[in-house]
Every structure is written in structure tokens, then in C-alpha cells.
Amino acid sequence: MSAPMGITDVLSRHKTKWWEWMGVLAALATPIVFSSHAMMVNEIAVTALFAVALDLILGYSGIVSLGHAAFFGWGAYSAGLFAKHVHNDPLMGLLFSVISSGFIGLACSFTVLRGSDLTRLMVTLGVSLIGFELANRLSDLTGGADGLQGVLMGPVLGVFEFDLSGQVACTYSVGIVLLVMILLRRLVHSPFGASLMAIRDNRLRAMAVGLSVSKSLVVIYCISAAVAGLSGALLAQTTAFASLDVFSFERSADVMLMLVIGGVGWLYGGVLGAIVFKLIQDQLSSLTPQYWMFWIGLLLVVLVLVGRERLLNPFKGWRSR
Amino acid sequence: MNQPKTVLSARALCKNFGGIVATQSVDLDIFEGDRHALIGPNGAGKTTLINLLTGVLSPSSGKIELLGGDISNLAPHLRVKKGLVRTFQINQLFLTMSPFETLTFVVSQKRGLTTQWWARLGQDKDVLERVQQLLEQFHLTDVCHQTSRFLSYGKQRLLEIAVALACEPKVLLLDEPVAGVPAGEREELLATVNQLPSDVSIVLIEHDMDLVFSFAKQMTVLVNGAVLCSGEPRDIAKDDRVKQVYLGHRAVHGVPNE
Numbered sequence: 001m002s003a004p005m006g007i008t009d010v011l012s013r014h015k016t017k018w019w020e021w022m023g024v025l026a027a028l029a030t031p032i033v034f035s036s037h038a039m040m041v042n043e044i045a046v047t048a049l050f051a052v053a054l055d056l057i058l059g060y061s062g063i064v065s066l067g068h069a070a071f072f073g074w075g076a077y078s079a080g081l082f083a084k085h086v087h088n089d090p091l092m093g094l095l096f097s098v099i100s101s102g103f104i105g106l107a108c109s110f111t112v113l114r115g116s117d118l119t120r121l122m123v124t125l126g127v128s129l130i131g132f133e134l135a136n137r138l139s140d141l142t143g144g145a146d147g148l149q150g151v152l153m154g155p156v157l158g159v160f161e162f163d164l165s166g167q168v169a170c171t172y173s174v175g176i177v178l179l180v181m182i183l184l185r186r187l188v189h190s191p192f193g194a195s196l197m198a199i200r201d202n203r204l205r206a207m208a209v210g211l212s213v214s215k216s217l218v219v220i221y222c223i224s225a226a227v228a229g230l231s232g233a234l235l236a237q238t239t240a241f242a243s244l245d246v247f248s249f250e251r252s253a254d255v256m257l258m259l260v261i262g263g264v265g266w267l268y269g270g271v272l273g274a275i276v277f278k279l280i281q282d283q284l285s286s287l288t289p290q291y292w293m294f295w296i297g298l299l300l301v302v303l304v305l306v307g308r309e310r311l312l313n314p315f316k317g318w319r320s321r
Numbered sequence: 322m323n324q325p326k327t328v329l330s331a332r333a334l335c336k337n338f339g340g341i342v343a344t345q346s347v348d349l350d351i352f353e354g355d356r357h358a359l360i361g362p363n364g365a366g367k368t369t370l371i372n373l374l375t376g377v378l379s380p381s382s383g384k385i386e387l388l389g390g391d392i393s394n395l396a397p398h399l400r401v402k403k404g405l406v407r408t409f410q411i412n413q414l415f416l417t418m419s420p421f422e423t424l425t426f427v428v429s430q431k432r433g434l435t436t437q438w439w440a441r442l443g444q445d446k447d448v449l450e451r452v453q454q455l456l457e458q459f460h461l462t463d464v465c466h467q468t469s470r471f472l473s474y475g476k477q478r479l480l481e482i483a484v485a486l487a488c489e490p491k492v493l494l495l496d497e498p499v500a501g502v503p504a505g506e507r508e509e510l511l512a513t514v515n516q517l518p519s520d521v522s523i524v525l526i527e528h529d530m531d532l533v534f535s536f537a538k539q540m541t542v543l544v545n546g547a548v549l550c551s552g553e554p555r556d557i558a559k560d561d562r563v564k565q566v567y568l569g570h571r572a573v574h575g576v577p578n579e
Binding site for chain 2: 186187189190191192193194195197198201202204205206207208209210211212213216265
């Protein structure tokens with residue numbers, strides 16, 4: 001029998017592949033290579049991480065959400081406020097945002113455990129709208145519609161001051177994103193990751209093999225919220241600013257678009273989607289400032305009808321075989 | 322015959338859906354190592370009974386005991402942990418995963434490893450060994466890396482049972498295991514069902530009477546949600562009421578057909 005060979009096959013599937021190393025190197029090189037576009041790279045890195053956070057619940061666990069900006073927004077404002085009122089060290093701020101976002105995720109997770117996809121879309125949307133309106137109304141604290149101003153970040157690790165060109169900001173974001181991606185890569189290949197995919201594939205059967213479905217979903221919702229909060233915090237720290245649009249519906253919708261473009265249920269789908277989306281946005285909005293959304297819309301329709309595998313990501317089909 | 326140990330029992334189990342009585346005061350005893358067939362015409366309430374036993378539905382009244390403990394109101398996944406596992410009449414598989422991944426996940430789950438997020442799936446040697454055994458036992462080794470969605474129906478059916486057995490059940494409920502399996506793959510499936518470990522008590526729901534009578538040591542006949550009779554297969558085969566139920570109402574009322 002060829003069973004022993006099969007096992008090495010499967011374990012080798014979890015090994016880091018050459019193109020993953022290439023990706024890490026490419027990511028590390030971006031702050032230097034694209035130093036004149038550092039803020040753009042920074043924004044892509046932050047958005048990519050946000051998309052990956054959404055993928056953890058949408059792609060891996062099958063929970064749809066149209067309001068993931070709630071956690072992104074919380075992360076952004078909490079990091080900004082932490083820097084302003086508590087301590088301006090970036091890493092401490094990140095830690096605070098991650099933990100607090102995780103707890104908010106825990107509180108919200110109970111709203112998405114039951115009901116259909118439609119219920120979840122509405123509930124998650126509602127939560128992000130609540131966040132938006134709170135940030136708007138508590139203007140003494142958040143600056144309301146003017147945004148949170150006067151955030152002065154300290155240097156990263158006490159050494160690297162955020163500069164105007166955004167080089168440090170960009171390196172900082174890319175570094176944190178890479179670190180989180182490494183952790184999440186372990187997570188999705190672990191037994192816990194498998195249990196999420198089992199729930200996504202067939203919740204009834206997952207229960208029928210003795211898995212506590214609710215518990216697993218609560219845990220991943222917390223993790224996803226924490227990662228989304230982290231990305232929001234990165235944005236606020238690197239731009240020294242947080243405005244209401246971190247909570248906006250467009251942000252939740254855009255990130256879902258990116259995920260669909262890059263590939264749902266694939267760890268790098270969010271990253272790829274964010275890169276493609278942001279580059280297209282950048283290029284098109286300079287070509288046709290008024291109509292760039294038209295082209296994004298067209299791309300989306302073509303993508304869904306033709307199929308991403310054939311269009312953009314030929315590796316995915318090959319990977320899952 | 323000395324009385325073997327009862328592993329699963331139902332006492333006066335009832336389930337109403339509004340005014341409709343789906344399960345009517347059912348008593349059921351499954352012994353250790355039992356091969357128990359549950360038969361009955363369509364709509365007799367077999368699946369409802371299975372859903373009650375596994376906890377998908379909660380009973381209107383009555384009591385279910387597993388290994389001497391009351392499980393009447395226990396959540397479904399906790400019943401599985403206690404050793405009551407089922408298969409489904411319509412395949413319920415993890416379709417994007419391969420049989421290998423599926424079984425590795427289920428065995429890891431059984432051993433409490435699914436809380437691990439740092440280890441790799443399939444890193445544990447004992448788990449892998451068990452998965453290999455299961456793959457061989459269920460003739461899935463050759464296809465163990467194909468995505469389950471693309472397996473033949475017979476192989477999917479085998480995987481359906483393999484997943485249940487990977488949960489290390491004390492009592493295994495097989496809901497129509499050979500239904501819809503084409504003739505070519507049927508023998509393989511029947512042989513596998515017949516070779517399930519003898520210490521696992523098995524409750525079989527099946528319309529295929531050849532399988533039922535070759536497999537079962539005990540039988541229970543359900544009609545309209547209630548137990549019509551139960552006993553050994555040869556007695557059931559002779560029972561006039563059972564014949565009447567399966568042959569139609571004319572015979573029930575004793576009205577001659579011709």
C-alpha cells in the first residue's frame with residue numbers, strides 16, 4: 001500500500017513553499033524598493049491584513065460579515081486614543097488595540113452564532129453602524145466628524161521615529177503584517193484550523209463528530225476581530241490620524257470585494273486582493289477620477305462569472321489538488 | 322441466552338410536532354455488541370427516532386440512557402463524546418477536504434487535539450496510524466488525497482461511515498448505509514459494514530431486507546411512530562402484523578383481495 005507515502009505528501013503540503021519564501025522576501029523588499037510610494041505600500045499592507053482577518057471568518061469558517069469595519073474602526077480609534085492619553089509607544093498601543101478588539105469580538109460573537117447568512121449580514125452591518133455613530137457622537141473624545149487629531153506616536157522600539165516620507169511607517173506595518181501572517185499560517189494548518197473548515201463545509205456533521213461548533217466559532221471570531229483591530233491600529237498609528245471612515249460601510253464592503261478578487265478561504269487571497277484592488281484603484285482613479293468604481297464593478301462581474309482560477313490565480317487550483 | 326449489558330435505551334419516548342405524533346411512547350434497548358435493525362415503512366418515524374436519540378430533536382417526553390447515564394437533554398456533540406455516533410441517510414461530508422484530511426481531523430477531534438492551533442494537522446503519530454487503519458479498513462487509501470466532492474458515490478458512502486467510526490463510538494447508528502449505492506460498489510460497502518468491530522453496538526436503519534436479515538441479530542419494527550414489535554429476525558419474518566404492514570391495508574383489515 002502507498003499509505004506511508006501519502007502521509008509525507010500531506011505533511012509536505014504544510015511545509016513552507018518556495019513561493020512563500022519569495023513572498024516574504026518581496027514583502028520585506030517593498031519598503032526599500034518602493035520607498036517613494038511608502039504610504040501606498042503601508043496602506044496596502046494594512047488593508048491586506050484587514051482582508052485576511054475577514055477571510056478567517058468568511059473564507060475559513062463560513063460566517064459572512066458586512067460590518068467587519070467595526071473592529072477595524074475600534075482598533076484605529078483605540079490605538080489613537082491610547083497614544084494620545086496613555087502612552088505613545090506604538091507596540092504597547094498595538095497590544096492594547098489587539099486585546100480590546102478581541103474582547104469586543106468576543107461580545108459580538110454571540111450575535112453571529114445563530115441565524116442565517118442574511119441575519120449575520122444585518123447584525124454585523126448593524127454593529128459597524130453603531131460603532132460609526134458612537135465615534136461620531138462622542139466628539140469630545142474622538143473628534144467626531146473632524147477625526148481624531150493630535151495623535152503623536154513615539155518611535156518604534158524606542159529608536160525609529162516615524163518620518164514624513166513614511167518609510168518607517170511602511171516598514172513597521174509590513175513587519176507586523178508578516179509576523180501575523182506567519183502566526184495565522186500555523187493556525188489555518190493546525191487541527192483547530194481544520195475544525196473551522198469542517199464547520200464551514202458542514203456544520204451538521206461537525207457537530208455530529210463531537211465538535212463544539214459554537215466554541216470554535218467564538219474563538220475564531222475573537223481572533224478575526226483582534227486581527228482586524230490590529231490592522232486598524234496600524235493605520236491610525238502610521239497616519240497619526242483616525243477618521244470616521246474607518247467604521248464606514250464602504251470599508252467593510254471594499255474589504256469583501258478584495259477578498260473575492262484575491263480568493264476566499266485562502267490565506268493569501270486577502271493579500272493578493274488588497275494589492276490588486278489598491279493598485280487598480282490607484283491607476284484608475286488617476287486615469288478616470290469619476291468612474292474608477294465602474295471598472296472595479298466590471299472586474300468583479302467578470303471575475304465571478306469567468307472564475308478567478310482562470311483569470312487571476314492559476315496557482316489555487318493547482319494547490320488544492 | 323444470558324442477558325447482555327444494555328448500552329443504549331429509550332423509555333416511553335414521545336415526540337409531537339404540534340398535533341402530529343411522530344414518536345409514540347417508544348421503548349428500545351440496544352445491547353453491547355448488538356446488531357439491531359430498525360425497520361418500518363416510509364413515514365414510520367425512524368429518522369425522527371434517530372434524531373431524538375442523537376439530540377438533533379429534543380423529546381416531548383420520555384427518557385434516553387446511554388451507558389447508564391441520562392442523556393435526554395444533552396447537546397448533540399456531547400452525546401457524541403459519550404460514544405453515541407451516527408451516519409446520515411444523505412451524505413454529510415466535508416466536501417472541500419480529502420478523506421485523509423477529514424479523518425485526520427475527526428481522529429484529532431476525538432483525541433481532544435482540535436484546540437491546538439500551533440501544531441500541524443497530522444503531526445501526531447498515533448493519529449496518523451489510526452487514520453491509516455481507517456483508510457485501509459474502508460478501502461479509501463487509493464483515493465485518500467482526492468477532494469471528497471469528487472469521490473464516487475460508493476466511496477463517499479464509505480467515508481460517511483469511516484467518519485463515524487473515527488469517533489470511536491460505543492453505539493453506532495447507521496442510517497440507510499447502502500441506499501442509492503450502485504451495484505458495482507455495493508459489495509464493498511456491505512462487506513465493510515459486516516466487518517465493523519464487534520464491540521461496537523450497531524443500530525441499522527435500512528430498507529434493503531437482504532442486508533437487514535443477513536446483518537441483524539435483533540429487530541424492531543416501527544409503524545406510525547410506535548413500536549409494532551421487536552425480537553429476533555426469524556420471529557419478525559414470521560410475524561403476521563409485520564407482513565400486513567408491508568403488504569398494505571387490505572390485508573390489515575383482513576379483507577380478501579380477490
